[in-house]
Amino acid sequence: MIVIQAKLIFLNQQDKQIVLDLMRRWSSCMKFAYKRLLEGYDRKTLKRDLQGTFDLNSRYVDDAIMKARGVLESSRQLDNNPKKVIFGGRDLFGKLQKRHINGKEYQKLKTKWQERRKGNLYSRGDKSKKGNLNTRIEVKENGTFLRINVGERKYVYARIEAGYKKNKRREELLQEIAESNIPYSVELKLKNGNIYAYFAIEEEYPEIKITKEKGVIGIDINAHPGNISWTEVDEKGNLISYGNIPMPELASGSKDKKEYFRWQYAHEIVKIAKEKGKAIVIEKLDIKEKGKRGDFSGRKSRRIRHSFSYKSLLSKIKTLAKREGIEVIEVNPSYTSIIGMLKYAPQYMITKDVAAAYVIARRGLGLQEKIPDNYIKFLNALTVDELEELREHVKKTVRNKHIKKKHLREINKAMEFLQSLESKPGRVLEPLDGTSFSAYDFWRVLKVAVVTPLSPEKVKRDFSVLKELLIQGKWGGP
Template sequence: MRLLATYQTRIDDRESYPFLEACGEYFGRLERKLYVDYHIKGLQVKELKRKYIAEHGITARQFNSLLKDLTAKLASVRESLVFRKRDLLGRIGRLERFIEEKERERERLKKSLSRLTPRSEEWQKKVDRLKKVKFVLHQKKRRLRNLRHKLEAVRRDLESGRYPICFGGRELFKAQHDLEANGFRDHAEWLCAWREARSGNFLVLGSKDEACGNQTCTYTEDNTLRVRVPDRLRAGFGQWVLIKSVRFPYGQEHLDRAKRPVCVVRGRKVYRAVTYRFVWRSGIWYLFATVERDDPAPSTSRWNGAVGVDLNDGFLQVGEVDRSGNPVNEFKVPVAMRDRTRGQITAALGEAVKKVVLYAKEKGKPVVIEDLDFTGKKQGLRESGSRYARMLSGFAYRKFRVMVESCCSREGVELLRVDPFATSLIGQLKFMARYGLSPHGAAACVIARRGLGFGLERAPEVSAPGIPPRGRASRRGYWWQVCKSLKRGPGSGLRVDVLYADRF
C-alpha cells in the first residue's frame, strides 16, 4: 500500500543560503505575477507557459511548479470559503433559534410582571431577570447582524470566482498599522520581515519519468541535493548548486528508496516522484520532501477481536474485546488538551495514538473508532454553557482521526470506523456493571463490537420510573427514547437505577 508522506529536515549548508534566498525572491515574484495573469486576467495556461519560459528564463518544469503551487493555494482559499460559508450558516441558524427562545422568555416575563404586586420581592427578581434577558437579546442581535455581513462577503467572493490571496500573510500585513504592539521598531524593519515572508518558500515539482524523481532538484546517493539554477540567476550561481549533507531524521529510508528506479518501461527508468519545498523560518532554511511511502499490508485479523478507542476530554479510553464481542481489557491513555498550544496537543495526541496502535498490533486486532463530526456542535459554543463549551472546544477529533489513519497505515493495522449512535449509553447500561468496566471503557467496548459487525444491542428490561416500556419500537428507536428519558430525568439517581437493570 502506497501513501504520500512528507518529511522535514534542516539545511545546515550555509553556503547555499544566498542561492535559496535569491530563488525564493525570484519565484515568489513570478508566482504573484502568475496569480494576476492566470487568476485575475484569466489567460490560458499554454499561452502563459510559453510566455514565462521565454521572458523569465525558467524551464517548463519550473513553470509547472509555480502553477501547481498557485492552484493549490487557490483551491485552499476556495475550500476555506466554502467551509466558512457553511460554518456561518450554522452559527446564524443556532443564533436565530437562541434569539427566538429569549424573545419568548421576555414575553413570559412581561406577562408575569403584570400579575405581580409592584415593588415586591418576587416582582424585583422578575425585573432583574427581564433586564438581563433584554441585554442578552441586544448583544445577540448585534452579533447576528455581524455574522450576516460576513456571510454576504463570503458569498460575494464565491460568486465572483476571484479569490483574494495575501502573499506573506494578512496578520503580518496588518502589523504595519501598529508597529510597536507587533514588535517592530520602525516601518523599515517591518518591510524587511514582509519581504522575507513573501519570498520565504518555493516549490520544486517532481515526476516519475525524471532521474531520482525530480530533474530540477536531484537527491544523489551521497546525500547531496543538486538544484538547477534558473537562467536569470546563472550569472551569480552557475548552472547547478550543490547542497551538501542533506539527511532526514525521519523517513530517510523512503528518500533513499526514491533514488533507485522502481522499474523499466520500454527502456526508460521509472522512479518515485519526489516534490521538494524550501521554507525559510527563523533564520534557517528547511527542506520538505513529499514521496510515496510503502506501507505494509494489514497484519491484524478480526478473528482475534478488536480494540475500540473512545476520544474524551483529556484522555483516550481503550476497550478490547475478543472475537465473540466479550470485553477482555480496558485502559486509559492520558492526553493533556486543555490550556495547551496546538503543537503541544498534537504531540501529546500523537504519542497516545501511537501507544494504542502498537498495542493493537501486538494483539493482532484491528483498531475501531467512531465516525464523528463536531463541526455542527462547535457552531453553537457561544450559546452553550461554559463547561460544555470548554470541553468541546478542546476536542481535536479531526486531528485524532488523521493521526489514527496514518499510524495504522504505517504499522499495518486495520482501521474501522463505526456509527457513534448511543455508544456511551449502551456501554453503561449493558456492560458497565456486568463486567466491572468504567463508563468510558464500556463505551469503547461497544465501539469495538460494532467494528466486528455486531448489531445494536438489545435494551434491558427496565422498571425504573421515567423509562418508557419497550413495546414494539425498534432497537434503535427504543435506545433513542431511553436516551431522551435519561436526559429529562431528575438527575443521576435514575441513571444509577438503570445501570444495574441488566446485571442479573
C-alpha cells in the first residue's frame, strides 16, 4: 500500500469554497449514516435516501456509508460504546469543555475541531472506471491536477503540490498512478484552512507474459540531439528493424511540461514492445555515479545531471512495461556507444545512436561482442609511433581545450595499452591478465585509431567510411 500526501492549490477562491461545501455535506452525510446504522438501517435504504438529503451522487454516499460502518465496527472491536463516538476527536472536544480556556486559544481549538468534523471527503477507486471517477488525477503540460466532481457533470480542478525537490518522487508516483488506470482512493482533509489530499494505492503487477524468448527491443536514450533510438532484434540477436523518436519538448520548458512528455515517450516505447511482442532492454544507470575523480565531473555524470532526466524516463518505461506484463532487462551500458559506432554503424549503415541501441539489445540477450577479424589485423599492425603522430596531429588541429584534453587522454590510454601489448609474446590480442586493462580497451584503441583522425573535433554520427576497413580490411590510405 502506497499513501501520498499533497496540498491542493485552487485556481481561485470560488472553486475552493465549492469544494469546502462539498466536504461539509459529505461529512454531515457520513455522521448521519452512522446514526442510522446504529438504528439498524441497511445500506440500500440509506443510499437511496441520503442522495437527495445531502445532494451527493451515489458514489459519494456509498463511500460515506462505508466510512461510517468502519467507525462503527472499530468502536465495537475496541469495546467502546458506539453511541458515545464524537466526530472531530474526543480529546479536542474535552479541551473545549474546560472553562479556563478562552480567547484566541479557545477559538483556535474550536476551529481545529470544526475542521475535523466538517472538512472531510473520501472517494474510493474503481477498476472499471480506470482509477477514480469522483476524484481523478490528471497529468497536463502545466502540472498535475485533481479533478473533483462537485455536481452532475460539474468539476473543479486543483493543482497537486506534492512538495519541493526533496519530495519530487511523490509527484512522479502520482503521475505513474494517473497513467496506470488502476484504482486509487482519495481522501480530502481540511487543516489550518488548507485542503490536503491523501492518495492510497495498492498495485499488483500482472504476470510477465512478453519475455525475451522471441527477441527484444533495445533502447538508447541520447541527451544530444535529444532522441530515443530503438532496435528490434530476434532471439538470436539479428537486427530486424529500428527507429528514432525525437524529443524536442525535453530541450526546454517547465519541469511539469518535461515530465508530461516523458510519460508520452515512455508510452510510445512500451507500445512498440507490446505490438512486436518482445521484451525491453535498457541501460542500468546509477544517478550516484561520481566519475573517476569523485567530483561528478565525469562524462557520464554530466550527461545524466545536465541534460534531460535520463533516469526518470527509463523509470517510466519500466513502470509502464510492468503494467503491460512486459519483461524489462537492465544491462551494463559500458562501451555500448563505442562498439556500436565501430562495429554496427558501418556494417548496417545506421547511425551511431541506433547502433548503440543494437548493442544494448544484444547485451540483453547475453551475447558477447567480438572484434571483427579485419579490426584485429588492423590493431596488430598499429604501432605506438603511429599513435604518437596522431597525438601531435590533434595538438595542432584541435583548438577547443576541452576537446583536446579529452582526445589526448584517450590517445595516452591507447598508447599505454599498446606498450603493454607489445611486451607480450606474439602480440596476441586478448585481455591482459594481471593489468588494469580489459577487453573493452581494445575498442578504446580502435576508437582512437580510426575515429579521432576522421573527426578530431567532434564525434561523427556517420561511420560509413569505415565500411571498407571493417569488411575489406583496407587501411593505410589518406
